[in-house]
Amino acid sequence: MPEIAHEVLEYLCSAEARGERAHDLFSRLPLRAPVVRLRRAWIVSGHGLVTSLAVNPGLVMPPPDFPARTRAASPGFVEFFRSSMSTRPAADHRRLRGVLTKEFSGRAVERLRAPIQALADRLIDRMAARGGGDFVSEVAVPLPVLVTCTMLGLPEEDWDQVLRWAKALTAHIHSSFPGGAEPGADPMSEAEFARMRDYVGDLVERRRGGLDLVSRLNAAKEAGAIDHDEVVNLIMLLFMTGFDTVTVGLTNTLLCLHRNPGVARALRSDPGPAPAVFAEAVRLHTPTVMGARVATCDIRTGELDIRAGDTVLLLYAAANLDPARFPDPLAYRPDRERGAGVSFGHGTYFCVGAALAPLQAEAVLRRLARMTPAPVVDATGLAWRDELAFHGPATLPLSIPAEVAA
Numbered sequence: 016m017p018e019i020a021h022e023v024l025e026y027l028c029s030a031e032a033r034g035e036r037a038h039d040l041f042s043r044l045p046l047r048a049p050v051v052r053l054r055r056a057w058i059v060s061g062h063g064l065v066t067s068l069a070v071n072p073g074l075v076m077p078p079p080d081f082p083a084r085t086r087a088a089s090p091g092f093v094e095f096f097r098s099s100m101s102t103r104p105a106a107d108h109r110r111l112r113g114v115l116t117k118e119f120s121g122r123a124v125e126r127l128r129a130p131i132q133a134l135a136d137r138l139i140d141r142m143a144a145r146g147g148g149d150f151v152s153e154v155a156v157p158l159p160v161l162v163t164c165t166m167l168g169l170p171e172e173d174w175d176q177v178l179r180w181a182k183a184l185t186a187h188i189h190s191s192f193p194g195g196a197e198p199g200a201d202p203m204s205e206a207e208f209a210r211m212r213d214y215v216g217d218l219v220e221r222r223r224g225g226l227d228l229v230s231r232l233n234a235a236k237e238a239g240a241i242d243h244d245e246v247v248n249l250i251m252l253l254f255m256t257g258f259d260t261v262t263v264g265l266t267n268t269l270l271c272l273h274r275n276p277g278v279a280r281a282l283r284s285d286p287g288p289a290p291a292v293f294a295e296a297v298r299l300h301t302p303t304v305m306g307a308r309v310a311t312c313d314i315r316t317g318e319l320d321i322r323a324g325d326t327v328l329l330l331y332a333a334a335n336l337d338p339a340r341f342p343d344p345l346a347y348r349p350d351r352e353r354g355a356g357v358s359f360g361h362g363t364y365f366c367v368g369a370a371l372a373p374l375q376a377e378a379v380l381r382r383l384a385r386m387t388p389a390p391v392v393d394a395t396g397l398a399w400r401d402e403l404a405f406h407g408p409a410t411l412p413l414s415i416p417a418e419v420a421a
């Protein structure tokens with residue numbers, strides 16, 4: 016097996032091979048090994064191949080293969096995940112996606128601009144009042160969950176509970192991947208999962224006629240596009256999908272700005288390019304490393320001879336560094352052509368929240384840009400996340416001197 020294939024195997028199997036050092040591997044793969052075959056798994060890194068496979072109807076997203084400990088501890092959670100939108104049969108996936116994408120279109124999420132800014136201001140100002148803190152746990156973790164709570168129209172007294180549920184759900188997911196830790200500090204017990212499902216079910220029963228997402232999903236239910244259990248499932252899915260991804264995306268953006276002080280300075284005098292600053296950061300350091308698929312039929316294209324049942328990993332974090340698509344791919348250049356990146360996936364499972372995430376980044380960048388002098392990131396000895404699915408720092412100390420907090 017070529018050395019680079021060994022490195023890929025190590026990345027897949029061992030938490031030690033992940034973190035920032037994986038970036039070097041991602042950058043070499045598109046040219047050196049755009050396709051790596053490990054028995055019945057194909058790991059694809061070339062940008063062209065990734066985008067063409069991402070639209071192939073013969074490749075579908077499989078439910079995670081949960082380890083016995085997760086299946087035993089939380090069968091309700093496992094069942095929920097197995098029946099969630101992305102892993103449903105193609106026709107159901109398309110129907111549910113249709114319902115959801117309408118609510119997350121650029122125009123729909125634009126209505127959330129002011130509330131998102133208010134949430135970002137509140138979290139950042141709270142941290143500033145203490146002279147700074149860990150940007151990840153104090154801003155990048157809570158912000159996306161509070162945005163989801165706002166979209167759902169949840170009362171503020173419930174937000175902390177939803178944040179705890181979101182953390183517990185993602186802990187279960189991480190534990191299901193190879194090299195994943197035991198379920199995190201707050202694993203979700205079966206009883207807790209049932210409480211969450213009852214809470215969401217009750218919300219769906221009661222809420223009608225408003226502008227919030229629950230009312231709008233209920234309207235789709237009354238129109239026959241979706242049933243009650245599917246609405247409940249979609250809402251719980253949003254507790255997870257719109258969470259870690261955004262956390263890592265925001266963190267990687269601050270890290271890129273720290274490493275590119277010229278861009279950071281320019282942004283302070285004109286925050287207009289904040290969406291491009293974010294888009295380029297999530298290209299260079301792609302938060303969601305890969306999309307997993309299983310082949311439902313044989314697929315033969317070029318050097319690929321995929322057999323039904325094979326696993327295909329679309330390595331977005333590597334495809335985003337393919338020099339054939341992005342000249343000088345390791346340079347952080349927010350002014351480069353946008354739209355070609357695959358940070359939000361591509362094709363069949365393209366991210367539903369691709370318009371919402373940049374709004375959250377913009378809100379954070381605008382608040383930080385207004386602070387004088389600029390808050391300072393301390394990136395020395397940064398610990399990176401070691402999950403298979405996510406690529407970004409686990410913590411990011413940010414100091415905001417008290418006198419500039421106002």
Ligand code: HEM
Nearest residue numbers: 101256257260261264303306358359360364366367368372
């Ligand atoms: C920086 C932030 C984000 C990143 C990097 C990101 C990335 C991705 C990627 C790469 C995929 C495709 C996965 C695959 O191909 O297997 C995806 C799918 C998805 N994302 Fe995001 N995402 C982000 C934010 C969000 C937000 C804010 C939401 C919703 C509130 C969201 C909801 C979803 C959903 C529901 C899917 C599944 C789509 C489907 O099954 O058709 N994401 N995301």
